């Protein structure tokens with residue numbers, strides 16, 4: 001198998017035009033396929049599994065920006081804390097606390113996105129709007145100086161219904177806009193991570209600034 005270079009070049013240009021950041025989601029794909037896109041200029045790659053990510057980080061060029069997009073277990077934060085560029089799916093205060101602790105140990109501020117639950121599917125992770133509000137307004141946010149809340153992330157329902165996807169992305173964008181006005185040293189919403197292979201065009205139309213694309217670039221998993 002090989003990465004779809006032609007599609008990559010086209011998509012990278014299209015997204016650059018729109019000032020949307022492209023994350024190439026390389027989970028389960030081997031290092032040589034990642035390098036194919038790296039040599040075409042891609043630097044942002046997304047992974048879902050901690051062990052796979054740490055192995056690839058060892059192997060691959062150091063200027064790759066690694067995005068952790070899966071569900072992160074608290075006890076595994078320490079393994080990616082030294083190098084991770086952005087953690088997308090943060091959905092609890094406990095996880096924030098641990099990221100802060102590992103940031104301090106590594107003497108670096110770790111950028112994260114809070115994940116909002118926008119689909120009607122039970123199985124997907126993420127905060128409810130109330131939990132998100134509570135988390136953002138908690139007095140502990142300001143004291144966690146080694147973690148910077150940089151934006152929001154969400155996953156829409158697994159459906160082909162365009163109108164439903166649109167509605168879900170709109171909810172996320174509205175919450176993003178609501179909090180975008182707030183700026184503190186460790187809270188500054190700039191990134192809205194929404195959209196994957198099947199729905200990225202709709203996500204961009206609804207205001208996404210960062211899309212996570214796997215199968216369109218690397219083929220089915």
Ligand SMILES: *Cc1c(COP(=O)(O)O)cnc(C)c1O
Nearest residue numbers: 025069196197198212213214215
């Ligand atoms: C796997 C994954 C993607 C990429 O999915 P594709 O449909 O292959 O583009 C995006 N976001 C998250 C959170 C994922 O787990």
